[in-house]
Amino acid sequence: MQLPRIVRQLLHRRIVMVAALVLLVVVVLALGAPWFASADPNDTAVLERLKGPSGAHLMGTDELGRDLYARIVHGARYSLAIAALTALGSVIAGTLLGLIAGFFRRLDTPLMRLVDAMMSFPDILLAIALVAILGPSLVNVVLALVLVYTPRVARVVRASTLVVRELLFVEAVRALGVRTSRILWRHILPNLMSPILVQVSFIFAYAILAEAGLSFLGVGVPPEIPTWGTMVAGSQQYASQAIGVVLFPGLAIIVTALSLQLLGDGVRDLLDPKLKKTLS
Amino acid sequence: MNATSATAAPRLIVEGLGTSFPTEDGLVRSVADVSFSIAPGKTTALVGESGSGKSVTSLTLMRLLPKTANAQVTGRAEFGTRDGRRVDLLQLPDAAMRRLRGNELAMIFQEPMTSLNPVFSVGEQIAESVRLHKGLGRAAALAHAKRMLDLVEIPAAAQRLHEYPHQLSGGMRQRVMIALAMACDPTLLIADEPTTALDVTIQAQILVLMRRLQAETGMSILFITHNLGVVAHHADDVAVMYAGRVVERAAVRPLFATPQHPYTQGLLACLPGKAHAAGLPRPKRLFAIRGQVSSPLAPPPGCAFEPRCDQAQARCTQAMPPLIDIAGSRQARCVLRSAA
Numbered sequence: 001m002q003l004p005r006i007v008r009q010l011l012h013r014r015i016v017m018v019a020a021l022v023l024l025v026v027v028v029l030a031l032g033a034p035w036f037a038s039a040d041p042n043d044t045a046v047l048e049r050l051k052g053p054s055g056a057h058l059m060g061t062d063e064l065g066r067d068l069y070a071r072i073v074h075g076a077r078y079s080l081a082i083a084a085l086t087a088l089g090s091v092i093a094g095t096l097l098g099l100i101a102g103f104f105r106r107l108d109t110p111l112m113r114l115v116d117a118m119m120s121f122p123d124i125l126l127a128i129a130l131v132a133i134l135g136p137s138l139v140n141v142v143l144a145l146v147l148v149y150t151p152r153v154a155r156v157v158r159a160s161t162l163v164v165r166e167l168l169f170v171e172a173v174r175a176l177g178v179r180t181s182r183i184l185w186r187h188i189l190p191n192l193m194s195p196i197l198v199q200v201s202f203i204f205a206y207a208i209l210a211e212a213g214l215s216f217l218g219v220g221v222p223p224e225i226p227t228w229g230t231m232v233a234g235s236q237q238y239a240s241q242a243i244g245v246v247l248f249p250g251l252a253i254i255v256t257a258l259s260l261q262l263l264g265d266g267v268r269d270l271l272d273p274k275l276k277k278t279l280s
Numbered sequence: 281m282n283a284t285s286a287t288a289a290p291r292l293i294v295e296g297l298g299t300s301f302p303t304e305d306g307l308v309r310s311v312a313d314v315s316f317s318i319a320p321g322k323t324t325a326l327v328g329e330s331g332s333g334k335s336v337t338s339l340t341l342m343r344l345l346p347k348t349a350n351a352q353v354t355g356r357a358e359f360g361t362r363d364g365r366r367v368d369l370l371q372l373p374d375a376a377m378r379r380l381r382g383n384e385l386a387m388i389f390q391e392p393m394t395s396l397n398p399v400f401s402v403g404e405q406i407a408e409s410v411r412l413h414k415g416l417g418r419a420a421a422l423a424h425a426k427r428m429l430d431l432v433e434i435p436a437a438a439q440r441l442h443e444y445p446h447q448l449s450g451g452m453r454q455r456v457m458i459a460l461a462m463a464c465d466p467t468l469l470i471a472d473e474p475t476t477a478l479d480v481t482i483q484a485q486i487l488v489l490m491r492r493l494q495a496e497t498g499m500s501i502l503f504i505t506h507n508l509g510v511v512a513h514h515a516d517d518v519a520v521m522y523a524g525r526v527v528e529r530a531a532v533r534p535l536f537a538t539p540q541h542p543y544t545q546g547l548l549a550c551l552p553g554k555a556h557a558a559g560l561p562r563p564k565r566l567f568a569i570r571g572q573v574s575s576p577l578a579p580p581p582g583c584a585f586e587p588r589c590d591q592a593q594a595r596c597t598q599a600m601p602p603l604i605d606i607a608g609s610r611q612a613r614c615v616l617r618s619a620a
Contacts, residue, residue, distance in 0.1 A: 105348050106348075167394050168389055168391050168394040168395045169394060169395050169396055169397045169398075171344060171389070172387075172389055172395045172396070172457070172460075173397070173408075174344055174381070175342055175344060175381055175382060175386070175387040175389075176381065176382030176386075176408070176409045176412070176460065177378045177379060177380070177381035177382035177383060177409075177412060177413060178378075178382070178408070178412065179378060186408075187397050190397075190399040190400070191397070191398065191399055193399075
């Protein structure tokens with residue numbers, strides 16, 4: 001029942017609202033891609049290559065004469081799907097790990113040292129190594145990114161679990177005869193929802209950037225699938241002839257990632273009682 | 281206080297209860313050789329200052345000590361269940377203990393502000409307990425929760441049912457905690473300083489409420505407190521604890537009229553007005569027991585209270601005296617008292 005109040009407060013913050021609106025537009029475009037961009041994103045027309053924006057091609061064409069607007073709109077589906085699956089996967093795995101490490105003290109050290117080891121690699125380097133091992137495909141990129149971001153979530157969830165497990169109500173429900181597994185899922189997990197929610201929005205944004213980065217470096221999604229990352233990667237050498245080929249997918253990445261970060265910031269500020277006071 | 285209940289078997293008999301914790305500095309004997317009993321429908325108060333082992337005693341009985349503490353527990357705690365069996369709470373398997381907790385054995389805590397889960401409505405929290413132990417459905421459990429809120433005299437219970445802990449005051453929350461503890465109609469309620477965090481007027485209301493519920497349900501109460509005024513009004517029997525041991529056991533009236541152990545005498549002398557009421561001249565200064573509680577890591581060789589005792593003798597430093605039976609079915613752990 002906390003949500004309506006949060007939504008109300010979000011409505012009062014303009015930047016957060018703009019970010020949310022932008023995201024809404026991106027999501028709607030992605031979901032309704034065939035309707036919003038009727039051109040086939042993979043239709044090549046060599047004679048029409050590297051054209052600037054025009055009535056026929058809203059954002060121009062790339063080096064193979066493919067419609068950039070159609071590719072961005074259809075690419076949004078892949079980029080957002082990869083990011084969403086990454087966020088979902090790493091939040092589920094990270095929450096599980098963090099909850100167990102935070103609650104069962106004996107498992108804390110082994111689990112957290114594992115997490116530390118994984119976090120000692122730079123994100124993108126670890127992802128590159130994983131995709132290189134697994135082979136470049138849509139599923140493997142998601143898998144690699146989930147592995148990269150799981151430790152991040154695990155750490156946050158563990159820290160919050162350590163706080164919540166010491167609250168007296170945990171002892172009180174134990175005194176009511178509630179079993180440990182139920183205490184974890186029914187009583188502790190709901191108290192961790194706000195930090196987890198914030199992590200979801202940040203990882204979503206990171207994942208869009210990371211996917212673009214991986215594709216740019218050639219270890220991401222196979223080039224025939226139009227994601228924002230593969231678009232920039234495939235067309236970068238033609239940027240001097242038609243800036244649009246990197247500008248428009250680049251803008252899509254920046255605007256979406258920025259909006260997600262801003263939304264995440266806004267949600268975090270509202271859910272953190274200490275920050276809330278200084279803001280209002 | 282009537283003769284019939286005195287003859288019934290006590291609901292809880294604790295004998296020789298000891299709880300020790302291994303620490304880096306050695307074994308800490310937090311509770312040692314604690315014995316007391318609670319009759320059905322009666323209240324036994326466990327009195328002592330902070331660190332005297334009251335809370336550890338209650339947590340040991342509920343088996344709620346954290347596993348990581350590696351507590352070493354000795355002794356017996358014989359509890360008479362609803363179906364007439366007598367079980368040892370300290371030996372019961374975990375699953376059986378879990379079925380008793382919240383059902384026949386309930387506990388309320390000192391801090392009502394943090395004892396409720398902040399993300400669930402109070403109704404849901406009470407309902408969870410009855411669904412767990414009585415197998416009621418969701419609707420029936422919520423209806424039961426509303427009756428419990430009515431029982432603990434929360435106004436507009438139907439509306440409060442859907443409120444969250446942060447919307448309630450401290451007194452209200454402690455009422456909800458009592459409703460939660462009473463939800464499955466327990467036969468023994470362990471109340472660990474239930475009123476300490478509340479202001480005095482609310483404190484009185486909560487105590488009256490607990491007494492009313494006890495009269496209506498016939499439950500026994502183990503009342504843990506450091507407040508002697510509360511003990512005088514609400515307990516039937518008293519066990520005074522000092523440094524992890526029971527130093528005196530008696531019914532409430534004789535205890536306050538003729539305290540036998542020097543520590544109990546000192547405690548009562550600390551009460552403003554008490555000395556005067558006993559017919560002694562009103563002291564100019566408030567009495568204070570000198571010294572400090574000895575460290576549990578380095579207990580004195582003899583009686584734990586000997587370093588602070590004004591009546592101490594040479595033999596007090598020899599060995600810890602046993603609980604000595606004195607006339608009038610009471611006991612004191614002091615060599616100065618002769619056996620009955």
